[in-house]
Amino acid sequence: MYLTIRNTLAMMLIALCAWSGRPAELVAQVGSEPEPDQQVVLITGSTSGLGREVAMRMGSRGAHVVVHGRDEERGMAVVDEINAGPGSARFYAADFASFDNVRALAHSVLRDYDRLDVLVNNAGFGSAPDERWESEDGHEFRFQVNYLAPFLLTNLLKELVTASAPSRVVNVSSLAQSPIDWDDVMIEKNFSGRRAYGQSKLAQIGHTLDLHEELAGSGVLVNALHPATYMPTGMVQRLGVTPRATIGEGANAVMQLIMGDVEGGQFFNQLTPQRAHEQAYDPGSRQQLRQLSRELTRSR
């Protein structure tokens, strides 16, 4: 109850700041300052599923973990568990269906940390239910939550990640990739949750390749991956399919991209580099995606 009221007040504050033109910031928890030499890792969507497991693993390795999601109760449970071990953590609530929330998250990270060694863009919403929704900013919901929000967050944190090199960006995508129809990016015709999820995951890979090229020589390693097929997480439960892989297998694949000996600019199917959908490599499509994403998020 207390957490719900705090969350509602935080969301109202973000809306008020957006209205007044001032960047909103989120409240940080006290008592979990990172040590000057401690690795700082932001894992979006770490209140459950794959992100939670990766957050725990990084905490147990002594990192400071910036835990993110919408659900404060689950977020604080992750923070408490990490703070009880060798690592430390803080939770920040932000709904990726709102660009104001994403900006508030980025401003808070820039306020509270002077380094960011790893950014894992993991938060996502799956293909079920098979319904078309719009985000607070009026865009197709999955395209915003899974792609535009991490595009914006990464842009806002790019300088900090670059200043923290050697550093890494890991984009948690999927093998479920659908080409973007440039005449109907917001899927107003022939909608399916599967198509919406798939195009958001393909867009994430295009952005990975762009970022890799942009940051070449900077010491920032950028990769994307399919972590594992049908892990028993929230989105797979909503889909109603029988899980085929464990969350541990997916976490192993993410950990490889966080700390393994890999080259950048690749899409991995779990532990192995693999060619993604052809549209992700097409220069014309990448240019179109880049331009649209910059316009919609008002960022570069």
Ligand SMILES: NC(=O)c1ccc[n+]([C@@H]2O[C@H](COP(=O)([O-])OP(=O)(O)OC[C@H]3O[C@@H](n4cnc5c(N)ncnc54)[C@H](OP(=O)(O)O)[C@@H]3O)[C@@H](O)[C@H]2O)c1
């Ligand atoms: N499960 C699989 O088999 C599978 C396969 C391929 C790829 N993936 C990818 O793996 C990633 C993690 O998914 P998962 O399987 O672990 O699913 P999950 O258990 O449903 O976790 C999703 C995470 O994203 C957060 N999230 C969802 N909607 C959000 C929103 N609007 N704003 C902010 N955060 C939001 C959730 O936080 P709250 O609950 O706190 O909102 C949660 O922490 C996703 O990118 C997914 O596409 C999963």
